Amino acid sequence: MRWLRRHLVVIAGTLALVYLLLPNVVVLVFSFNDPAGRYNYTWQSFSTDAWSDPCGVAGMCDSVGLSLRIALTATVAATVIGTLAAFALARHRFRGRAAGNSLIFLPMAMPEVVMAASLGTLFLNMRIEFGVTTILIAHIMFCLSFVVVAVKARVASMDPKLEEAARDLYAGPLQTFLRVTLPLAAPGIAAGAMLSFAISLDDFIITQFNAGPSTVTFPMYVWGASQRGIPVQVNVIGTAMFVAALALVVAGQVVGARRRSRA
Amino acid sequence: MSAVAEQRAGVTLTGISKEFGDVTAVHPLDLTVPRGSFFALLGASGCGKTTTLRMIAGLEQPTTGTVRLGDDDVTALPPHRRKVNTVFQSYALFPHLDVHDNVAFGLRRRGIRSVAKDVRETLELVELGHLARRKPHQLSGGQQQRVALARAIVNRPEVLLLDEPLGALDLKLRRQMQLELKRIQTEVGLTFVHVTHDQEEAMTMADTIAVMNAGRVEQLGTPVDLYEDPASSFVANFLGQSNLIAAEIAGTAGADLLLSAAGDVKLALPAARCRARSTAVGTRVLAGMRPEKISLAHRDAAVDGAVPDGRNRIPGTVVDASFTGAATQYLVDSPVCPELSVFVQNVERDPRLVPGAQVVLHWNPAHTFGLDGEESLLAGTLEDAGTGEEAP
Amino acid sequence: MTALAAPPEATPEAPGPPPPRRRLTPYWLLLPAALWLLVFFAAPLVYQASTSVQSGSFEEGFEVTWRWANYTEALDTYAEHFARSFGYAAAATVLCLAIGYPLAYMIAFRAGRWRGVLLVLVIAPFFTSFLIRTLAWKTILSDNGPLVGALDTLHVLDVTATLGLTTDDRLLATPLAVVCGLTYNFLPFMILPLYTSLERVDPGLHEAAQDLYARPLTVFRRVTLPLSMPGVVAGTLLTFIPASGDYINAQLLGSPKEQMVGNAIQKQFLNVLDYPTAAAMSFLLMAAILIMVTVYIRRAGTEELV
Numbered sequence: 001m002r003w004l005r006r007h008l009v010v011i012a013g014t015l016a017l018v019y020l021l022l023p024n025v026v027v028l029v030f031s032f033n034d035p036a037g038r039y040n041y042t043w044q045s046f047s048t049d050a051w052s053d054p055c056g057v058a059g060m061c062d063s064v065g066l067s068l069r070i071a072l073t074a075t076v077a078a079t080v081i082g083t084l085a086a087f088a089l090a091r092h093r094f095r096g097r098a099a100g101n102s103l104i105f106l107p108m109a110m111p112e113v114v115m116a117a118s119l120g121t122l123f124l125n126m127r128i129e130f131g132v133t134t135i136l137i138a139h140i141m142f143c144l145s146f147v148v149v150a151v152k153a154r155v156a157s158m159d160p161k162l163e164e165a166a167r168d169l170y171a172g173p174l175q176t177f178l179r180v181t182l183p184l185a186a187p188g189i190a191a192g193a194m195l196s197f198a199i200s201l202d203d204f205i206i207t208q209f210n211a212g213p214s215t216v217t218f219p220m221y222v223w224g225a226s227q228r229g230i231p232v233q234v235n236v237i238g239t240a241m242f243v244a245a246l247a248l249v250v251a252g253q254v255v256g257a258r259r260r261s262r263a
Numbered sequence: 264m265s266a267v268a269e270q271r272a273g274v275t276l277t278g279i280s281k282e283f284g285d286v287t288a289v290h291p292l293d294l295t296v297p298r299g300s301f302f303a304l305l306g307a308s309g310c311g312k313t314t315t316l317r318m319i320a321g322l323e324q325p326t327t328g329t330v331r332l333g334d335d336d337v338t339a340l341p342p343h344r345r346k347v348n349t350v351f352q353s354y355a356l357f358p359h360l361d362v363h364d365n366v367a368f369g370l371r372r373r374g375i376r377s378v379a380k381d382v383r384e385t386l387e388l389v390e391l392g393h394l395a396r397r398k399p400h401q402l403s404g405g406q407q408q409r410v411a412l413a414r415a416i417v418n419r420p421e422v423l424l425l426d427e428p429l430g431a432l433d434l435k436l437r438r439q440m441q442l443e444l445k446r447i448q449t450e451v452g453l454t455f456v457h458v459t460h461d462q463e464e465a466m467t468m469a470d471t472i473a474v475m476n477a478g479r480v481e482q483l484g485t486p487v488d489l490y491e492d493p494a495s496s497f498v499a500n501f502l503g504q505s506n507l508i509a510a511e512i513a514g515t516a517g518a519d520l521l522l523s524a525a526g527d528v529k530l531a532l533p534a535a536r537c538r539a540r541s542t543a544v545g546t547r548v549l550a551g552m553r554p555e556k557i558s559l560a561h562r563d564a565a566v567d568g569a570v571p572d573g574r575n576r577i578p579g580t581v582v583d584a585s586f587t588g589a590a591t592q593y594l595v596d597s598p599v600c601p602e603l604s605v606f607v608q609n610v611e612r613d614p615r616l617v618p619g620a621q622v623v624l625h626w627n628p629a630h631t632f633g634l635d636g637e638e639s640l641l642a643g644t645l646e647d648a649g650t651g652e653e654a655p
Numbered sequence: 656m657t658a659l660a661a662p663p664e665a666t667p668e669a670p671g672p673p674p675p676r677r678r679l680t681p682y683w684l685l686l687p688a689a690l691w692l693l694v695f696f697a698a699p700l701v702y703q704a705s706t707s708v709q710s711g712s713f714e715e716g717f718e719v720t721w722r723w724a725n726y727t728e729a730l731d732t733y734a735e736h737f738a739r740s741f742g743y744a745a746a747a748t749v750l751c752l753a754i755g756y757p758l759a760y761m762i763a764f765r766a767g768r769w770r771g772v773l774l775v776l777v778i779a780p781f782f783t784s785f786l787i788r789t790l791a792w793k794t795i796l797s798d799n800g801p802l803v804g805a806l807d808t809l810h811v812l813d814v815t816a817t818l819g820l821t822t823d824d825r826l827l828a829t830p831l832a833v834v835c836g837l838t839y840n841f842l843p844f845m846i847l848p849l850y851t852s853l854e855r856v857d858p859g860l861h862e863a864a865q866d867l868y869a870r871p872l873t874v875f876r877r878v879t880l881p882l883s884m885p886g887v888v889a890g891t892l893l894t895f896i897p898a899s900g901d902y903i904n905a906q907l908l909g910s911p912k913e914q915m916v917g918n919a920i921q922k923q924f925l926n927v928l929d930y931p932t933a934a935a936m937s938f939l940l941m942a943a944i945l946i947m948v949t950v951y952i953r954r955a956g957t958e959e960l961v
Contacts, residue, residue, distance in 0.1 A: 013761030016754045017773070020780055020842060023791035027783055030794060041794050081687040088684035100685050103692050109892070111900025111944060113917045114937040117924050118699035121706050121934060141695045144688055202784050204903065205917075209924060222786040226907060230790065238787040245782035249775055322862050342865040355863035359881045368877075369867035414867065 024242060031235035038229025050232035054240070057231040063221035064237060070132065070217065071200040074139035079193045081140070082147025083185075086192075089148070090155040107145045115142065116209035123210065130212035138210045139203065143196030150195060154188020272333065273298035273454035274319055274422050279328030281314050288314040290478040291327060296422070296471075298333070301448050301455045303469035305462060307501070307643075311478040312458045316424050319456065321345045332421050343372070348415035349424040352431070354407050356399040362386070362410050363395040369418040385417040388447060405436045412444070416451055425457040429464065441467050462502045466490070474498050476643070490553075494538060496634055499551050500643035506557075507640050508550045508599045512542060519628060522550055525598040530575045530631065537633030547636025555606040556630040559593060561615045565623040574625040579603065581620045591616075595624060707934035717930060725935040733919045733936065737943070740915040743830065744899035747837035751845040751894045752887065754838065759849035759886075760879075764858065777846050785840060789907050792836055796826040796908070828910035836904035841897060845890040852886030853879070888955045896944055916940050 004011075030040055034047035055061035089100055107115060119141070123134050158181075166180040167173075204219040211220060222234055274296040281289040289311040296302045304312040317323040319330055321342035329338045337345050348369065357365050366385060367378040375381075386392045389409040399407055408428060415423055425444075429437045445468050448455050459465050465472050466486040473483045474497070482494040493499035496507060510524035519531040520542060530550055539548040552575075560569050562578070570576060579597035586609075593605045593616065605624060607616075616622065707725055711717035730737070762773045780788060795802055803826055806812050815821040820831040856879060864874040902917030916936060923933035 009757050009761050010765055012754075012757035013765075016758035016842070016846075017776060019754065019839065021776065022795065023788040023839070024780055024783055026791040026794050027787055030791070041797055042799070081691060084684040085688035088681040092681035092684075094678075094681045097681070100689060103689060103697070107692070107696055109896060109948070111896055111917075111940060113900040113902065113920050114941045115696065115699075117920055117933050117937045118703040119695060120924060121930060122695075122699040122702045124930065125702055125706070137695055141691060144691060148688065198781060202781070204786060208921070219784055219786050222784060222790070226786070226790055234787060238783040241784070242779070242782040246775070246779060253771060253775070320866055322866070342862070343868045343870055347866070349863070349866045351859055351863055353857070353859055355857065355859040357860060357863070357878060357882075359878075368864070368869075372868035372870075372873060372877075418867070 027235050027238045027242075031232060031239045033232055033235075035232060040230050040232050040235065047232075050236045054233050054236045057233045059216065060218075060221055060231065060233055060237070063216045063218045066132075066215065067201055067218040070135055070139060071197050074136055074143055074200045075193050075197040077136075077140045078143035078147050078196045079189060082144045082192060082196075083151050083189055085144075086148045086151035086155055086188075087185075090152045104145050104148045107142055108149075112142075112205040113209075116206040119206070120209040130210060131215050132212075134210045134212070135207055135215060135217070138206045139200045142203075142206065143200055146195045146199060147189075147192035150192035151185060151188040154185050154191075158184050271298045272296065272331070273300065273302075274456065275331040276315070276319070277329045277331070279315070279318060279325045279330065281311070281318060281323060282326045287478055289318075289325075292480050294473060294480065294483075296454060296456055298454055299452055300470045301445070301457065301468055303465035303472045304456065304458045304475055305465040305472050305501075306460060306475035308460055310475045312475045313426055315475070316349075316426055316456065316458050319422065320347050320349050320424055322349075346418075346421045347424060348418050348420040349426060350408075350411045350415050350428045352427045354399075354411040354431075356407055356410055356414070358399055361396050361398050362391065362402070365399065365410055366414045366417050368414065373418075381417055385413045388416075388450065389413045389443075404432055405440065408432065408440065412447070416447070416453065419451075420453065422454045422456060425455060427458055427460070429459075429461075437461075437464070444468060466502070474501060476501075492536060492632055493551070493634070495642070496549060496551075496638040496640060497643035499632070499634065500641070504554050504604055505551045506554060506600065506603050507634070509636065509640070510548055510550045510599075511636070512539070512544055512546045512548060514544060515542070520633070522548065522633075524550065528577055528599050530577075531628035532631045532633045533629055536629075536631065539633055539635050549634040549636055549638060549640065551632045551634060552626055552630055554592070554604040555590075557603075557605045557624050557626045559595075559605050559607055559613075559616060560623050560625065561613060562621040562623055563615075564613075565625075570623060570625045573628070575628050575631065577603070577624045579622055579624060581616060581618050581622055583618060584616065595622060597624070703934045703937060706930055707938050709931045709934075711931075713928040713930075722931070725931045726939065729932055729935045729939065733916065736914055736916045736919045737939070739830075739905075739913065740899045740917070740940070741943070741947075743834050743837060743905075743913075743915060744895050744901075746834045747841065747898045748845075748891050748895045750834065750838040751842050752891065755842055755845040755849055755890065759846050759853055762846075762850055763853035763856070774850070777843055777850075781843065786903065786907075789836055789840065789903060792832070792839065792908055793827065796832050796835070798825050798827060802826065827908065828913070830909070830913055832908040833905050833913045833915075836908045837898045837901060840901070840904065841894040844893040844897070848889035848893060849883060849886040852883045852889075856882045884955065888952065892948060892951075896948070899944060900940060 030043070031050060032046055032048060033040055033043055034045045034049065035042075036044050050056075085100070085104065088094075089097060089104070116138075119134075119138055123130060128134060162184065163176055163180055166176040171179060202219060203217075204223060207217055207220060208223070211217070216224070218237070222230075225231065225234060272295050274294075276292060276294040278291045278293060279289065280287065280291040292315070294315075304315060306312045314323060318325045321337070321340060321344075325338065329336055331337065332346065337347075357368065360368065363382055363386075366382045370378040370381060382395075383392065386395055389412055391406060391409050391413065394402065394406065399410065402410065408431075411428070428444075429440050432440060441464055444455075444457075457465070457469060466489075469486065471483065472486055472489055474481045474489065476497050482489055482498045489498060489502055493502065493505070496505075499505035499507065508524050508530075510522040510530060512520055513523040513529070514521045515534070516531065518534055520534050520537055522530045522532055524530060532548075532550055534542060537548060539546050558570075565576075577597050577599060579595040581593055582596050582602065583594040585592050588609075590606045590608050591612070593607065595603045595605060597603055603624060705719055706717065708719060708721045708723060709717040710720045710722040710725075758777070762770055762777075766773050794800065797803070803812070803824070806826070807824055812821055812824050812826075815831060816824075821829040826832050826835075860878050860882070861874055864878045865871075869877060899915075900917050902915055902921050905913050905915045905918055920933050920936050920940070923929045923936065
């Protein structure tokens with residue numbers, strides 16, 4: 001009884017973790033299912049068919065490729081534009097700074113469906129054809145805020161004395177930026193870039209409102225499949241992404257830990 | 264010490280020890296803190312003094328032994344049920360509460376309804392009555408320290424624990440707060456247990472000091488006892504400065520032991536002040552003396568008979584002289600020790616005492632103390648890197 | 656070069672306002688982002704405002720006729736959708752707080768060297784597309800799955816049915832399933848800000864509170880909880896706002912009886928092609944959320960926040 005009281009928090013926390021991770025386990029297990037009908041909702045028998053032929057379903061791997069291309073492009077654009085803005089907001093005091101901050105913050109405080117519908121309405125009114133371009137515009141728009149927030153936090157925590165020290169040691173403005181400021185801000189920029197890549201890759205609502213008939217991203221493919229019948233390969237892709245991302249994170253942590261222990 | 268033991272005990276630690284994994288932070292120790300006293304636990308960082316304090320507070324469970332407050336065994340009680348309060352090193356003021364609510368926190372937890380009067384009086388005591396509605400982050404370091412103190416003493420605990428409470432303050436404020444703490448302790452009459460690594464602070468404030476080293480109590484006594492009659496080379500070096508000379512017992516003369524060092528230097532040491540294992544001829548001892556007890560005479564003056572008979576004498580050469588205002592510190596190279604330290608009051612300065620001058624050091628033999636000859640000369644000094652690294 | 660031939664020292668920069676070119680730097684840096692957001696975020700909202708008072712049809716085109724009836728009609732038709740949106744979102748937010756707080760607390764104070772691993776596990780679900788994960792709940796909650804069986808045997812489903820949360824001994828296609836899905840999807844958005852604010856709480860304050868006669872529960876209520884309020888406020892906003900506009904959980908885990916405002920907007924925009932109604936509804940949703948958030952921040956702000 002006393003043991004229970006002392007470990008109540010740990011028990012509750014572990015249960016919460018189970019709740020968070022259970023669907024990933026289900027996705028993994030059902031990637032080895034051999035479903036009876038068009039839907040992969042009940043367990044039938046073990047099979048590795050889907051894993052041996054992940055692109056065996058028409059259109060699915062194309063949609064993954066499209067999603068990756070869009071996410072990459074949107075990330076590069078949002079990271080560059082967002083980093084510039086973050087430096088402006090974190091390092092300078094100027095008239096209109098507060099307005100700039102609000103403009104960056106508002107998209108994050110808005111339900112996605114509102115932004116999706118309003119941007120879609122704009123494109124309709126301007127008679128702009130829906131397609132990869134409209135999706136990219138939308139993705140860059142909502143990724144921007146996340147990049148700015150991540151980079152700004154990092155830049156704000158940097159000691160401006162370090163840049164002064166660089167100037168004192170004969171570095172010109174450009175050299176100071178390239179050799180001191182940028183390397184110091186790099187973790188924030190990397191965090192912002194990874195965040196926007198993940199958000200863009202997984203976005204559905206805004207994409208659905210701003211995609212053309214032939215631009216099917218992976219989330220849109222899954223959505224469509226959920227209405228027509230879900231191939232097991234969807235679970236394979238989901239599991240593969242999970243494992244790949246997890247491996248990247250673990251590798252990053254190991255490298256970081258090693259670098260820290262060497263320092 | 265016997266007078267101390269007869270008083271009623273405030274805190275009694277019996278065979279108390281603490282191990283963290285396979286590191287022993289505190290070796291089994293017995294300690295009695297007299298009720299109403301200002302007791303200091305003095306030692307270098309990591310010597311186990313803070314762990315001892317935390318075991319009294321209940322924040323750390325001892326591996327062996329018991330803690331008693333007055334006559335009650337509180338070893339098994341959690342911190343919130345002990346009538347003990349702590350002034351934390353980092354102050355640990357609640358940032359979401361203002362000064363008044365911080366001070367009222369303990370009273371309210373004990374179910375006391377009308378706290379306003381007690382809080383106000385305690386804040387007056389620490390001279391912060393006018394800042395009751397400020398948040399901690401709006402206060403200076405010294406003011407935060409006073410709030411932490413008020414928050415603890417308002418509860419009138421049986422024992423007040425102070426964990427390096429002045430560590431974060433600058434020197435001037437430290438000295439001021441030392442006097443202030445002493446005044447408050449006298450005023451409220453509580454038992455204070457004060458942990459510090461600053462020997463000057465301990466000597467200024469405490470009635471009784473326990474010097475800790477590597478998880479053990481080296482010596483316990485009044486500041487004067489510890490300073491005049493240190494029991495180990497660690498205490499001799501950690502409290503103030505000492506000159507220690509390796510010597511051996513050559514004979515006795517009345518109540519004095521006769522020592523010989525470096526062959527031809529003869530010194531007298533009162534037998535009562537010798538802590539060597541035996542007084543047999545040939546026993547190795549460390550002869551110690553404080554730098555301010557030593558007088559310095561130029562050799563020419565010494566030859567003229569300026570040095571009275573019956574004093575210990577050592578010849579030497581001045582190596583360095585540094586002027587510190589009230590005194591001058593000389594370093595003297597001698598056959599018995601390459602760097603004897605001497606403090607001379609700046610009353611009448613002898614212009615001949617410059618580096619290179621031949622001098623005679625002399626002092627009253629009664630001011631010599633004797634330590635066990637097996638001890639390290641350097642224990643408790645800055646060069647002594649070996650001690651105090653045991654506890655986390 | 657000898658010391659005598661050293662070039663003259665550059666005159667030190669005069670103190671005072673920076674030269675005009677330096678003063679313009681922040682504007683140049685901010686310009687691309689600001690333009691992008693003004694054109695593709697702010698302008699669309701204005702466009703949408705005008706669309707919401709248009710009338711017409713997709714075939715004949717739309718025209719601004721200041722038709723305010725779009726709003727009243729949307730409210731009349733979709734009142735229940737609005738109610739469900741905010742009800743489900745509120746329920747999911749409360750559940751996220753109840754489930755997420757212990758986990759955030761555990762990571763901040765009890766995890767020791769496992770802290771990094773646990774944080775990775777909290778964000779790990781994001782690595783799989785959220786649509787796939789939401790579909791996995793269909794499997795977990797399915798009618799002949801083990802969960803329904805267990806809850807049925809324990810008569811839990813009878814209780815939830817009496818409360819109107821489930822029907823016909825099933826979990827799928829019930830309000831409970833939708834709330835469960837929303838809670839699941841936005842739980843990390845609650846945990847991360849909670850963790851950030853808990854991690855900043857000095858464990859020394861816990862010791863100080865214990866030293867000042869606070870029992871463990873009192874330490875939590877008087878010290879930990881008040882100090883984590885910024886995280887609670889941020890977490891509830893990050894959960895409630897997206898949850899109230901969501902339509903995926905209602906679509907995948909609910910039945911037509913659980914549809915939310917998001918479903919209605921999506922249907923009007925993508926299927927019915929009635930853009931004015933869709934615009935009016937998004938505007939109503941946005942306005943309602945803005946009002947609720949403002950009131951909430953005001954109330955939370957009067958509490959003892961650091």
